[in-house]
Each structure stands twice: as C-alpha cells, then as structure tokens.
Amino acid sequence: MNALEKKIAFSFGFVTLAFLLMTLLTLFKTDQLTESSRRIQYVLEPSIKANRTVAQAINMSIISLQYWVLTNDKKYIQQREATWSVIDKSYLQLKNQSQHWNREEYIELLQEVATSLSILKQHQQEIQDAVHSQAHPQAIKQLKEKLAPLGQKSVETLRKIAEPQYWEMQRTFMKEEEQERSLKDTTLMFLLLSILGGVSLATLLARAVFKPLSHTIHLADAIAHGNYALGKEFSSGDDKLDSALRSMTLQLYEKEQKNHSYQANLEHINERLVSSNDELSQFSYRTSHDLKAPLITVRGLANAICEDIKDGEFHEVQRNATKIARHVKTLEDLVNDILSLTKAELEITEIEQVDINEILDEIQQRLKAVYIDNDVEIQHHVSSSTIVTASKARVTQILENLMSNAIKYSDKDKPSRYVRVTATHNAQSTVLTVEDNGIGIPKKFTERVFGMFQRFHPNVAYGSGLGMYIIKKHVEKMNGSIQFSSSPSGTTFIVTLPK
Numbered sequence: 001m002n003a004l005e006k007k008i009a010f011s012f013g014f015v016t017l018a019f020l021l022m023t024l025l026t027l028f029k030t031d032q033l034t035e036s037s038r039r040i041q042y043v044l045e046p047s048i049k050a051n052r053t054v055a056q057a058i059n060m061s062i063i064s065l066q067y068w069v070l071t072n073d074k075k076y077i078q079q080r081e082a083t084w085s086v087i088d089k090s091y092l093q094l095k096n097q098s099q100h101w102n103r104e105e106y107i108e109l110l111q112e113v114a115t116s117l118s119i120l121k122q123h124q125q126e127i128q129d130a131v132h133s134q135a136h137p138q139a140i141k142q143l144k145e146k147l148a149p150l151g152q153k154s155v156e157t158l159r160k161i162a163e164p165q166y167w168e169m170q171r172t173f174m175k176e177e178e179q180e181r182s183l184k185d186t187t188l189m190f191l192l193l194s195i196l197g198g199v200s201l202a203t204l205l206a207r208a209v210f211k212p213l214s215h216t217i218h219l220a221d222a223i224a225h226g227n228y229a230l231g232k233e234f235s236s237g238d239d240k241l242d243s244a245l246r247s248m249t250l251q252l253y254e255k256e257q258k259n260h261s262y263q264a265n266l267e268h269i270n271e272r273l274v275s276s277n278d279e280l281s282q283f284s285y286r287t288s289h290d291l292k293a294p295l296i297t298v299r300g301l302a303n304a305i306c307e308d309i310k311d312g313e314f315h316e317v318q319r320n321a322t323k324i325a326r327h328v329k330t331l332e333d334l335v336n337d338i339l340s341l342t343k344a345e346l347e348i349t350e351i352e353q354v355d356i357n358e359i360l361d362e363i364q365q366r367l368k369a370v371y372i373d374n375d376v377e378i379q380h381h382v383s384s385s386t387i388v389t390a391s392k393a394r395v396t397q398i399l400e401n402l403m404s405n406a407i408k409y410s411d412k413d414k415p416s417r418y419v420r421v422t423a424t425h426n427a428q429s430t431v432l433t434v435e436d437n438g439i440g441i442p443k444k445f446t447e448r449v450f451g452m453f454q455r456f457h458p459n460v461a462y463g464s465g466l467g468m469y470i471i472k473k474h475v476e477k478m479n480g481s482i483q484f485s486s487s488p489s490g491t492t493f494i495v496t497l498p499k
Contacts, residue, residue: 044169047097051162053090054113055155057083058120062151065124077128084121091117106161113161116154123147294331297370298324327369354395356386356423356432363400367407376407376436380421388430388497394474395497399432401467402493406436409457411490429480430497437490449484 064080067073091114098107123146301320308316360380367378388395399421406419419436441449445456450472475482480497 040169040172043097043100044165044172047094047101048162048165048169050090050094050097051158051165054087054094055158055162057087057090058117058151058154061087061120061124062147065127065147068128080124080128087117103164106164109157109161113154113157116150116157120147120150120154123150294327294366294370297372298327298331300372301327350391351389352392354388354390354392356382356388356395356430357384359392359396359399360421363396363403366400367403370404371407374407374410375417376410377416377418378403378407378421379418382421382423386423386425386430389499390478390497394478398471398474398495399434401471402434402495405467406434406438406491410436410438425499427499429499432495432497433492434495435490435492440488440491441484441486443486446486450482 061080061083064076064083068076068080094110095114098110101107127147301324305317305320305324308314308320357380360382364378364380403419403421410417410419414437417437419434422433422435424431424433439457441456445454448454450468452469454468472482475495475497478497480495482493482495484491484493486492
C-alpha cells in the first residue's frame with residue numbers, strides 16, 4: 001500500500017468512525033425523547049383527561065339531581081344515569097392508567113375516590129327515592145348536608161392527583177425542548193464533520209481514482225462500440241490495472257464472438273420450438289374434439305352390426321356397414337383437415353371466401369350423426385350474403401366446437417332445447433353469435449373459460465379441457481375477438497372476425 005492509499009484508508013476510517021459515534025449519540029438522545037413522549041402520550045395525558053372527565057361528571061350528576069328535586073322532570077334522572085355511565089367508564093380508564101403511575105400516594109388517593117364515588121352514588125339514589133315518596137324537604141336537606149360536600153371532596157381528591165401530573169407533564173415538555181435543542185446542535189456538528197471529511201476524502205479520491213477511472217470509462221465506451229483494439233494500447237498509469245483491463249478486453253471479444261454464434265443457434269431453435277408447439281396444439285385439439293366424435297359413432301354402429309348379426313337381420317347389417325364407411329370417410333376427411341391446417345400453420349394459412357351458411361350445413365350434418373339420440377334443435381339464421389374472408393378450417397372449428405359444446409351441456413330438464421347461430425356483418429367485420437339455453441357456466445369460473453385444461457361440468461361430459469383455449473387461439477390468429485355471457489338460463493358466445 002503506497003502513501004496515497006494509506007491516506008485514503010485513514011480518511012475513510014476517520015469519517016466512518018465519526019459517523020458511527022454521531023449516529024450512536026443521536027440514537028441515544030432520540031430514544032430519550034421517544035421515552036418522554038411515550039410517557040406523556042400513554043400515561044400522563046390519558047390520566048389527566050380521564051381525571052377531568054370524572055370530576056366534571058360528578059358535578060353534572062349533582063346538578064342533574066338538583067333539577068330533578070326542583071322540577072320532578074324525568075329527563076334529569078336520565079341525564080344523571082348517563083352521567084354515571086361516563087363516571088364509571090372514565091374511572092375505569094383512570095384505574096387502568098394507575099398501573100403506570102410512579103407514586104403510591106396517587107393510587108391511595110384513587111382508592112379514596114372509589115369509596116367516595118360509591119357513597120355519592122348511594123346518597124343520590126336515596127335522594128331520588130325520597131323525591132319519589134314526596135319527601136322533598138328531606139331530599140333537599142340530604143342534598144345540602146351530605147351530597148354537595150361529598151361531591152366536592154371527591155373532586156378535590158381528583159385534583160390532588162391531576163395537578164402534580166399536569167406539572168410533571170409541563171416539566172417533561174421543557175426537558176424535551178432542551179433535548180431537542182441539544183439534538184439539533186449534535187446534528188449540526190455531525191453535518192460539519194461529515195462535510196469536512198467528505199471534502200478531504202473526495203480530494204484524495206480525485207487523485208487516486210477518478211483519473212484512472214476516466215481512462216477506464218473511455219476504454220469501456222470504445223469496447224461498447226465494438227473497438228477492441230484500443231485495449232492493446234490502453235495505459236492508466238497503473239501496471240496491474242492495465243494488465244487486468246487488457247485481459248478483460250480480450251475475454252470480452254472472445255465471448256462476443258461466441259455469443260453471436262449462440263444467438264444464431266438459439267434463434268433457429270426457437271423457430272423450431274414455436275413450430276413444434278403450434279403443431280402439438282393443433283394435433284391435441286383436433287384429436288380431442290373432432291376425431292373423437294366420429295370414432296364414437298363408428299363404435300356404436302359396429303356394436304349395432306354385432307347385434308344385427310346375432311338376430312339375423314342382415315339387411316340392417318348392410319345399412320349400418322354403409323354408415324360406417326361414410327363415417328370413416330368423414331373421419332379421414334377430418335384427419336386430412338388437421339394435417340392441412342398444421343401444414344398451413346407452419347407456413348401461411350390459406351385465406352379464402354368462406355360461406356357461413358355452407359359451413360353451418362356441414363356442421364349440422366356432422367353433429368346430427370354424432371349426437372344421434374339428442375333432441376337439441378340446431379337453428380341457424382344467417383343470410384346468404386354472409387361471407388367471411390378467412391381460413392375455412394379455422395372458422396369451421398370455431399363454430400363446430402361452440403355448437404358441439406352447446407349440445408353436450410344442454411339442460412335436459414328443459415322441454416325445448418336449442419342451439420341458435422346468427423350472423424350480422426358490416427363494412428369492417430362479421431359477428432357470429434352462438435346461443436343456447438343449456439346449463440350455463442358457473443359465475444365463479446368465468447375468468448377461467450378460455451384457459452387450458454379447464455373442465456367445469458365433468459359429471460355431464462368429459463373432455464380434454466383445451467377446447468375453449470384452442471377456439472380463442474383460432475380467433476386471435478384471425479385478428480378477431482371472442483366474448484361471452486352466461487347464466488343458468490343459457491350461454492351466448494359472440495365471435496367478431498374482421499372482413
């Protein structure tokens with residue numbers, strides 16, 4: 001360590017030590033102020049306030065009783081009872097505060113007050129009873145001879161407690177003011193020492209650090225602009241620093257070259273990952289929603305063929321076999337659609353003029369074949385001029401899955417069940433509405449409707465929980481929007497697609 005470094009270390013140590021000492025002194029004085037303030041806030045002020053409240057309430061109770069004796073007005077009895085509620089409450093507060101008093105004579109005086117209050121309350125009740133019994137002279141005599149002196153005695157006893165506490169609080173205030181002035185002086189001195197120490201330390205640092213730092217910043221700026229050659233000629237005046245910076249510059253250059261290579265590989269991997277995720281998403285969706293329904297139909301027809309063969313009804317066998325062939329062809333078409341859509345997703349999805357009525361007719365035929373025993377009425381009121389420029393596969397999947405869900409989750413307790421599809425359009429967009437009177441979506445699930453793997457009615461129908469998520473993705477891919485409203489009377493989905 002050279003002489004300049006020793007001076008810097010000494011200056012820094014001195015400033016740190018001074019800062020520590022001043023901080024400890026400030027904390028000590030602050031703690032004293034806090035303790036005094038806490039005693040005033042939580043002991044003296046509440047005690048004095050409760051004391052005054054009790055004294056005022058005693059006088060008020062006596063005055064109320066006097067008016068009662070003179071006027072026989074019941075409101076003064078109610079006023080006296082309310083006053084005694086205040087006395088009891090305030091005395092209880094005073095008693096709780098007495099636990100923090102530091103003088104035993106105050107506690108003894110408070111006990112005397114408790115005794116006086118008990119006797120005072122008893123005398124007031126006797127006077128009230130005397131008035132009830134028409135003994136006004138006796139009541140007035142007791143009021144003068146017993147009640148007034150006893151009330152005055154209680155107030156005087158309370159004053160003996162409150163006055164010393166008041167002067168103690170005033171002395172504490174004066175002491176706090178003195179401590180605050182001392183704290184200000186200490187803070188000012190600490191500020192001056194900090195300024196002097198800071199100036200000294202800054203001067204030394206300017207000589208020892210800032211000049212080499214300026215050269216280093218210049219080097220860093222050059223490296224940030226891709227000029228690594230400057231590091232070979234860099235000189236800060238310190239051999240160790242120069243050697244370290246040259247080594248760092250070389251390492252940064254090598255790492256930058258590697259990063260370029262890693263970045264290119266990462267972008268290629270990300271592109272492949274995005275493509276794989278899209279392909280997996282499409283495959284899962286089609287498998288769970290479109291392929292399952294035809295397979296169920298084929299399985300049902302196969303079972304029917306087995307029963308027909310057993311019963312010898314071979315004409316039914318031929319008819320059902322024809323149906324199986326037709327459904328297998330439908331299934332094959334669906335698989336081809338999935339493969340076509342996946343391929344289009346990897347490149348550019350084909351955009352064409354899509355006739356909504358044509359799509360709805362196709363979907364209705366497929367759904368009738370799938371839900372053979374279901375009596376849900378499929379209604380669609382779409383004008384022949386409703387044409388959307390979009391991906392036919394996407395639009396088909398959106399409508400078919402919304403309609404399929406409406407059938408699956410129909411309300412079997414309703415005599416008439418339906419799913420209704422309507423369409424409106426303007427110059428900017430086409431709005432497709434799929435409405436049903438099914439069991440609806442519980443309100444607590446509304447924020448999760450378009451999430452992945454969400455199943456809200458597993459006892460009604462089982463699915464992968466990806467359907468609504470995939471529908472939303474299809475809508476977003478076409479720059480559209482989807483919203484819904486639901487209640488126990490049914491659900492309505494509104495899909496808006498740009499033209």
